[in-house]
Amino acid sequence: MKEELIISGRMNPGIDPYLNLWHWQIPIYLFLGGLAAGILFFAALYSIMGKDKEMPTTVKWAPFLVPLALTLGLGALFLDLKHKLFFWQLYTTIRLDSPMSWGAWTLMLITPLSIIWVASYVKEAIPDWKWKFAWLESFEGLVIRYRLALAWALLVLAIILGIYTGILLSAFNARPLWNTSILGPLFLVSGLSTGIAATMWMSKDPRERSRLSRIDLILIGIELFLITHLFMGFLASSAVQIEAAQLFLGGQFTVSFWVFVIVLGLLFPAVLEILELRGYHIPMAIPALAILIGGLIFRFIMVEAGQITRYLY
Amino acid sequence: MRYAMAIDTRKCVGCSDCVVACQTENNVPVGYCRDWITETVDGTYPHVELELRSERCNHCDNAPCVRCCPTGASHIVEGGVVLVTHNECIGCGACIQSCPYDARYSHPEGYVDKCTFCIHRVREGQKPACVEVCPTKCMYFGDLDDPNSEISVALRNRKFKDLAPEAGTKPQIFYLI
Numbered sequence: 001m002k003e004e005l006i007i008s009g010r011m012n013p014g015i016d017p018y019l020n021l022w023h024w025q026i027p028i029y030l031f032l033g034g035l036a037a038g039i040l041f042f043a044a045l046y047s048i049m050g051k052d053k054e055m056p057t058t059v060k061w062a063p064f065l066v067p068l069a070l071t072l073g074l075g076a077l078f079l080d081l082k083h084k085l086f087f088w089q090l091y092t093t094i095r096l097d098s099p100m101s102w103g104a105w106t107l108m109l110i111t112p113l114s115i116i117w118v119a120s121y122v123k124e125a126i127p128d129w130k131w132k133f134a135w136l137e138s139f140e141g142l143v144i145r146y147r148l149a150l151a152w153a154l155l156v157l158a159i160i161l162g163i164y165t166g167i168l169l170s171a172f173n174a175r176p177l178w179n180t181s182i183l184g185p186l187f188l189v190s191g192l193s194t195g196i197a198a199t200m201w202m203s204k205d206p207r208e209r210s211r212l213s214r215i216d217l218i219l220i221g222i223e224l225f226l227i228t229h230l231f232m233g234f235l236a237s238s239a240v241q242i243e244a245a246q247l248f249l250g251g252q253f254t255v256s257f258w259v260f261v262i263v264l265g266l267l268f269p270a271v272l273e274i275l276e277l278r279g280y281h282i283p284m285a286i287p288a289l290a291i292l293i294g295g296l297i298f299r300f301i302m303v304e305a306g307q308i309t310r311y312l313y
Numbered sequence: 314m315r316y317a318m319a320i321d322t323r324k325c326v327g328c329s330d331c332v333v334a335c336q337t338e339n340n341v342p343v344g345y346c347r348d349w350i351t352e353t354v355d356g357t358y359p360h361v362e363l364e365l366r367s368e369r370c371n372h373c374d375n376a377p378c379v380r381c382c383p384t385g386a387s388h389i390v391e392g393g394v395v396l397v398t399h400n401e402c403i404g405c406g407a408c409i410q411s412c413p414y415d416a417r418y419s420h421p422e423g424y425v426d427k428c429t430f431c432i433h434r435v436r437e438g439q440k441p442a443c444v445e446v447c448p449t450k451c452m453y454f455g456d457l458d459d460p461n462s463e464i465s466v467a468l469r470n471r472k473f474k475d476l477a478p479e480a481g482t483k484p485q486i487f488y489l490i
Contacts, residue, residue: 009329009332009346009349009350010346010349011344011346012344012345012346012415012418013344013418013419014409014418014419015409015417015418016415019409019410019415021406021409021410021419022406022410080405081404081405082404082406082419082423082424082425083402083403083404083422083424084403084404084423086384086400086401086402086403086404086423086424087403089386089401090384090403092384093385095382095383095384095385097380097381098380098381098382098383098407099381100381100383100405100407101384104383171380171381171411172377172381172407172410172411173377173411173413173480173481174377174410174411174412174413174480175410238479240479307410310413310415311413311477311479311480312413312414312415312476312477
């Protein structure tokens, strides 16, 4: 039996007594990245399906949030860097083994494309809008003509961005809580759900809202399924992953996870959405806000708890 | 060529001389360290067994820190030594998260720092500072590919273990037990 264990001589700030290196910036960024991916995915999907008339908020208006979310998210990510003036080194190389390199390049592509996407709808939002330069007018014409190609690009990039927010964590095999391949799909589905929640909240059209709400119910179901599998996988795995699962099954994150993420963030909005579909009048802001807050807390908990789990000591 | 280190847990007294030598040799900022001493006590009193280990970066064969580095600042040089190029490091912390030994830290100047196996000394034919100063001579450094190096001899003649092999990193610091 290992009765006692002392480490002497190491007290590196941020590393000891337990790893505490990533703070609020990372979960905020993962949340905003997932949100942007979710909004863009459905915007691109419904645009490709030719449903921009039936789903105007999804295709045209909700994406206006995306450049904002991505800029704020990138800002948070920048604040997290400790050697900030060298951030441009990210863009001097492509490293296929590194999820963070994938993410940096994906963001480099998806941010300008999302700005182009919403810019092409500015004239529909503000009818007297005039672009300042003639070349912008002709560029807009070009974007509208090739919108289908842009939508496909955004669809693929949104999936990569959504999965990447999870793979960023799951690639670290040193942190047993993160080191599961379910995290990629789980963060993708959670991101899609937060994207739908934001869109649903913005939409004024009851038919669009009920369609989104139906999709969201499916996504919540998939999330619950993936979370169940996450814990089944942990409990059937090695000692360090069993210990990681215990943080949520009686350990220090039990209440915050089950109350805020599962009940408030998934079950409560699901019940409200079912009631809404059954004809009860529920203000959309309530389930939407619950999903968004639940998604945010989920990322905070995963980042915080993952850093505590380890192999040694 | 494969540089590695073997540390005799039966000779180590946990004096921390290796820690201080490293801090001096490498100008490690105050309050930080690149190597450290771990004491573990196994068993229940009165049947207990103490083990002392001088620990540091394992310069892994399958180094997760190099794999996850988005800029290539973490890289491998001759002999499998893992180094960080300071002006390529953006301080994102991915390598720190990826290390099962928590051997890396964020230097106050922003970049990530860690043990270099004193490659600057090794290139001049000297031993790493920690090995050089050890008063009980419990550390062996050398080339695993050379069957006559003192580390190869030590590993041939003694039982040894490595840390957290289940993490899949193939660590290259061996503890003689």
